[in-house]
Amino acid sequence: MKKMQRVLLVWLGCLVFLAACSSGNNNPGGTNTNPAAPGNNGEEPVSAETDGELPHVELIWYYGVSQVSPDQQKIEDEVNRIVEEKLNATVKLRPIDFGSYTTKLNTASAAGEKFDLVWTANWAFNYDENVKKGAFIPLDELLEQHAPQTLQAIPSFTWDATKYQGEIYAVPNYQTITSRYGASIRKDLADKYGFDASTVETLEDLEPFLASVKENDPGITPLMLTGPGTKFEPFMYGFDDNGVRIGDDTFQTQILEETPEYKSFVELMHSWFEKGYINDDASTVKQIDAIYNGKYASGLESAMKPGYEAEKKASNGGYDVIGIPFTEATTRRTSNITTLTAVSRTSANPERAVMLIELVNNDPELYNLLSFGIEGTHYEKLDDNTVRIDPNASYRAQNWVFGNVFNGYLVEGQAADTWEATKALNESAFVQPTFGFSFDDTAVKAEYANVMAVKAEYEPLLMTGTVDPATYLPEYLTKLRNAGADKVREELQRQLDAWVAENVKS
Amino acid sequence: METYAMRRSGIVNALLNTFFILLSLVIIAPFILIVAVSLTDERALTTYGYSFIPTQFSSLAYEYLLQTPMVILRAYGNTAFITVVGTLLSILLTSIIGYTISRRDYSFRSWVTIYVFIPMMFSGGLVPFYILMTQYLHLKNSLWAIILPGLLSPFYVLIMKGFMGKIPFEIIESAKMDGAGEWRIFFRIILPLSTPALATLGLFIAFNYWNEWFNALLFIDEDRRVPLQLLLVRIMNTLDFLRNNSEYIQGLGLDMSQFPNESVRMALVVMVAGPMMFVFPFFQKYFVQGMTVGSLKG
Numbered sequence A: 001m002k003k004m005q006r007v008l009l010v011w012l013g014c015l016v017f018l019a020a021c022s023s024g025n026n027n028p029g030g031t032n033t034n035p036a037a038p039g040n041n042g043e044e045p046v047s048a049e050t051d052g053e054l055p056h057v058e059l060i061w062y063y064g065v066s067q068v069s070p071d072q073q074k075i076e077d078e079v080n081r082i083v084e085e086k087l088n089a090t091v092k093l094r095p096i097d098f099g100s101y102t103t104k105l106n107t108a109s110a111a112g113e114k115f116d117l118v119w120t121a122n123w124a125f126n127y128d129e130n131v132k133k134g135a136f137i138p139l140d141e142l143l144e145q146h147a148p149q150t151l152q153a154i155p156s157f158t159w160d161a162t163k164y165q166g167e168i169y170a171v172p173n174y175q176t177i178t179s180r181y182g183a184s185i186r187k188d189l190a191d192k193y194g195f196d197a198s199t200v201e202t203l204e205d206l207e208p209f210l211a212s213v214k215e216n217d218p219g220i221t222p223l224m225l226t227g228p229g230t231k232f233e234p235f236m237y238g239f240d241d242n243g244v245r246i247g248d249d250t251f252q253t254q255i256l257e258e259t260p261e262y263k264s265f266v267e268l269m270h271s272w273f274e275k276g277y278i279n280d281d282a283s284t285v286k287q288i289d290a291i292y293n294g295k296y297a298s299g300l301e302s303a304m305k306p307g308y309e310a311e312k313k314a315s316n317g318g319y320d321v322i323g324i325p326f327t328e329a330t331t332r333r334t335s336n337i338t339t340l341t342a343v344s345r346t347s348a349n350p351e352r353a354v355m356l357i358e359l360v361n362n363d364p365e366l367y368n369l370l371s372f373g374i375e376g377t378h379y380e381k382l383d384d385n386t387v388r389i390d391p392n393a394s395y396r397a398q399n400w401v402f403g404n405v406f407n408g409y410l411v412e413g414q415a416a417d418t419w420e421a422t423k424a425l426n427e428s429a430f431v432q433p434t435f436g437f438s439f440d441d442t443a444v445k446a447e448y449a450n451v452m453a454v455k456a457e458y459e460p461l462l463m464t465g466t467v468d469p470a471t472y473l474p475e476y477l478t479k480l481r482n483a484g485a486d487k488v489r490e491e492l493q494r495q496l497d498a499w500v501a502e503n504v505k506s
Numbered sequence B: 001m002e003t004y005a006m007r008r009s010g011i012v013n014a015l016l017n018t019f020f021i022l023l024s025l026v027i028i029a030p031f032i033l034i035v036a037v038s039l040t041d042e043r044a045l046t047t048y049g050y051s052f053i054p055t056q057f058s059s060l061a062y063e064y065l066l067q068t069p070m071v072i073l074r075a076y077g078n079t080a081f082i083t084v085v086g087t088l089l090s091i092l093l094t095s096i097i098g099y100t101i102s103r104r105d106y107s108f109r110s111w112v113t114i115y116v117f118i119p120m121m122f123s124g125g126l127v128p129f130y131i132l133m134t135q136y137l138h139l140k141n142s143l144w145a146i147i148l149p150g151l152l153s154p155f156y157v158l159i160m161k162g163f164m165g166k167i168p169f170e171i172i173e174s175a176k177m178d179g180a181g182e183w184r185i186f187f188r189i190i191l192p193l194s195t196p197a198l199a200t201l202g203l204f205i206a207f208n209y210w211n212e213w214f215n216a217l218l219f220i221d222e223d224r225r226v227p228l229q230l231l232l233v234r235i236m237n238t239l240d241f242l243r244n245n246s247e248y249i250q251g252l253g254l255d256m257s258q259f260p261n262e263s264v265r266m267a268l269v270v271m272v273a274g275p276m277m278f279v280f281p282f283f284q285k286y287f288v289q290g291m292t293v294g295s296l297k298g
Helices: A002-029 A040-047 A072-087 A098-110 A125-132 A138-145 A148-153 A156-161 A187-193 A203-216 A260-274 A307-314 A352-362 A364-372 A418-429 A440-461 A469-483 A485-503 B002-007 B012-039 B040-050 B060-067 B067-102 B108-120 B127-136 B144-150 B154-165 B167-178 B182-193 B195-211 B214-219 B228-244 B248-251 B262-291
Strands: A056-065 A090-096 A117-120 A171-172 A182-186 A222-224 A294-301 A321-325 A341-345 A379-381 A386-389
Touching: A040 B144, A056 A098, A072 A364, A090 A098, A138 A148, A138 A352, A138 B154, A148 A352, A156 A171, A171 A182, A171 B228, A182 A187, A182 A307, A182 B154, A187 A203, A187 A321, A187 A485, A187 B067, A187 B127, A203 A222, A203 A260, A203 A294, A203 A364, A203 B002, A222 A260, A260 A321, A260 A440, A260 A469, A260 B228, A307 A321, A307 B127, A341 B040, A352 A364, A379 B214, A418 B127, A440 A469, A440 A485, A469 A485, B012 B228, B012 B262, B040 B067, B060 B067, B060 B262, B067 B108, B067 B144, B067 B154, B067 B182, B067 B228, B108 B154, B108 B228, B127 B144, B127 B214, B144 B195, B154 B195, B182 B195
Parallel strands: A056 A090, A056 A117, A222 A294
Antiparallel strands: A117 A341, A171 A341, A182 A294, A182 A321, A379 A386
16 A cells, blocks of 8 residues: 555656646746736726837737748747837737638637737638627727727728627728629630620620630630639629618518529529530639649639739739629628737737737838838838739738738739729729628528528539539529528518618618 | 468469558558659649659759758657657556556556546547646647647557556566565566557557647647647648638638649658658567457457
């Protein structure tokens, strides 16, 4: 028995030793999990007026990157040089690759980890879900107090898009917020067949071009489509995203799949597929990548923006393309919340976090540093406003995760007036009648999930014309109805009516 | 065994051999393909696709990876540290517990066995685990966050117990009579007798540590603490993720050329998987013996 006790003691000793090791290992990594000095909160609003008197705080900022850069620390040091001086704060930058971002932040946020700023979007670390979970704090008052310039620089409908139950929960990283449905066709082929792009007004008008390519260029796919990228564009057919016919004052939603417009679209796609205009593998291809480079004549585009032709040229084997819009530029809720910065509920210093947002959004030096790195090391200046990024630079980031892109540099290849043109387009965009309304699926969660599953199954097939709508469309509609599409529509209508009563002044 | 092999007819032998040659090919071929792709020129890849013999030889991918050698070397260092320290500690703990609950004269034997067995069935869940690791143990950005969770696997403990239970108790008794203490019995008699089990479990555990990335994904933010697998997972995951969300990011203008191209990704796979292939043969001698560990075979 005595010996057993000794063994037990050694065991415990081991555990203590391990614990000691681990904490020793952690300390140099930073005391990041400790909240800032207590007592800050009470004094904050008083001293906020004069920057110089602010107590020193540390802010932790999580955001997404495509790849964490080797020179990250260098950038953080430079950033802190600026932030230290202007806000008397230190920023800990925590870039996470997009692939891990959602998992990591969902866990950290659920665990109540302390951080201040966090990047969110409708496609990664989902904004709406996390607002409902209470991961972020409402910002209306803080923005008015500490970020007046940012508040002003962004159009009010963009702010509306971020609202949940009337309150703003995140600051949009202002960039292109319009979408414009259309097609892009290769210029050299259009010239070759004497196809006048300016005559095209609807999707159907593309047909002669596709026919000529099919006939004369056997190696080239006339119309390259991808499963997830091809959508029925409600706006092109006069609907808004919630299925309300534009101009309908009674705001009656419809199940889009049941409309004659939907039917005509899938029938057109199928006839094109039958004629061999569309790539055979369209329903399964997820993205047009290097394999298809330069091997297709046209594609459908959902987000044509100024400078778009230049971007497209790079991804289609260097061929010039002509963009043909089928619709006016429109703005919808989803395109306004593709990139946002929120303040975490666990932030000990929300005021300072908002001040940092204000600084990043209005200080081009800081913004460019975060987006492009250090001049001479990570990029070269071509002229005052345009930079060339070294493709092997040891710092790369996405400018749209940090703040207002219009304050930053242009990248080589973008026209000098890209920002002005984008801003003008943003402001003149057609705001959809139900803009700002967001559907809350809580009441019909099961039905909604079922409907989404059915959509995910049938849409890639129907949209790309791969299957015959004569048999598959009725089947699709039946399945949608069985999944509870009607119930979802009723709930949508109910919420929409309430929203209309509150927000639409007649 | 040998006489039986000699008695087998030529046809059966040939059939068996062909089967195993084919099986080995199926296993080896993908790896050769990866090596081949990593050595192919990127442009040749997009025009001709994958092939077993590089259509246009190029070592650019490796040059690109080794351009910033510190990133890879640090990741190697981290993974090596995790694997070596983790495996040694884990083997020690597993054998200590396994031995204790295999001793027939230990009165709390069944209780401890049940205690070890419970976490095999139930776990606390991800979020509590995360809270424990970050807020109580403060293991964020520490390599121990990867080592500690893998230290003790109930399954391996039970295997170890099974193996050690078969060591005749009389050996322990006679050692005791010769005046050996518990520690001496364990280290001088039990451990040497359990070499096959130690080697087999050691290999499993080493593989687990070498391939571990999920804990790293959760707990490691700092670049200098990133293990090799996380480096690979980050690149692959991010590419997949962006591909699946292309409808959203179309408007954002994300430059896909920022990502390592096909051959670089494959070169990274080779560098990540390579070392383990050299470790394996050293364990093989014990491995065959250890395969029967825990089974009823005497």
